Amino acid sequence: MTPIETAARGRDQRSANRPPLPVKLVIAGGFGVGKTTTVGSISEIDPLTTEAAITEVAAGVDDLSLTPRKTTTTVAMDFGCITIDPTLKLYLFGTPGQERFGFMWDDLVEGALGGLVIVDTRRLDDCYAAVDYFEHKQIPFVVAVNAFDGKVEHDLDQIRWALDVADQVPLVTFDARRRGSVRDALLAVLELALERAEG
Incomplete structure (x- = not known):
C-alpha cells in the first residue's frame, strides 16, 4: 500500500468513527400548507408534533375553506430528523403556521443553516409572511410549492412574480406526502446553504 493510499484509508476510518455533522433546517409556511x-x-424517528384540536373559536380565525378535513393545528413546533449519509444528519424544525404564534419563530430559526418555505398556490396570501421573514433574517431558503392533489395551480414563474421572490431563491415543486419528494426539496435547501457559506 502506498503512503497516499494509507493516508486516504486513515481519513476514511476517522470519518467512519465520527458522528454525522448535525445541521438544522427550518420548515416554514402558512396555516395548513403541509409543514407537519x-x-x-x-423523519427517521417518530416526529415530535405539538398538534392541538382546532376549536370553534380557532375555526373562526383560521381559514378552513380549502382544508375542510383539517382538524388539528401546530401550536409550537414539529421536530424530526433524517440521516442523509454517514457524515450528515438533518434536524428539522417545523414552525407553527398561524400569525398569532409568530413570536416563536425567532427561537426556532436560531442556528438554522437554511429554510424550506412551503407554499400552497391556492392561498398565496398566507405565504408572504414566511418569505418576508427569511428575507429579512437573510437566511438561505427555498420556496417549495406543495402539489396538493398532485397538481399546482400556477406555473413557477407566475408564483415567483406573485411572491416577489428574488431570482437567486430556488423554487421547486414537491409533494409533502412523498418521502423522496421531501428529500429532494431538503437537499435543495442544503445545496443553497452550502453555496452561500462557501461564497
Whole structure:
C-alpha cells in the first residue's frame, strides 16, 4: 500500500468513527400548507408534533375553506430528523403556521443553516409572511410549492412574480406526502446553504 493510499484509508476510518455533522433546517409556511406532513414524511424517528384540536373559536380565525378535513393545528413546533449519509444528519424544525404564534419563530430559526418555505398556490396570501421573514433574517431558503392533489395551480414563474421572490431563491415543486419528494426539496435547501457559506 502506498503512503497516499494509507493516508486516504486513515481519513476514511476517522470519518467512519465520527458522528454525522448535525445541521438544522427550518420548515416554514402558512396555516395548513403541509409543514407537519413534510416533517412526518421524511423523519427517521417518530416526529415530535405539538398538534392541538382546532376549536370553534380557532375555526373562526383560521381559514378552513380549502382544508375542510383539517382538524388539528401546530401550536409550537414539529421536530424530526433524517440521516442523509454517514457524515450528515438533518434536524428539522417545523414552525407553527398561524400569525398569532409568530413570536416563536425567532427561537426556532436560531442556528438554522437554511429554510424550506412551503407554499400552497391556492392561498398565496398566507405565504408572504414566511418569505418576508427569511428575507429579512437573510437566511438561505427555498420556496417549495406543495402539489396538493398532485397538481399546482400556477406555473413557477407566475408564483415567483406573485411572491416577489428574488431570482437567486430556488423554487421547486414537491409533494409533502412523498418521502423522496421531501428529500429532494431538503437537499435543495442544503445545496443553497452550502453555496452561500462557501461564497
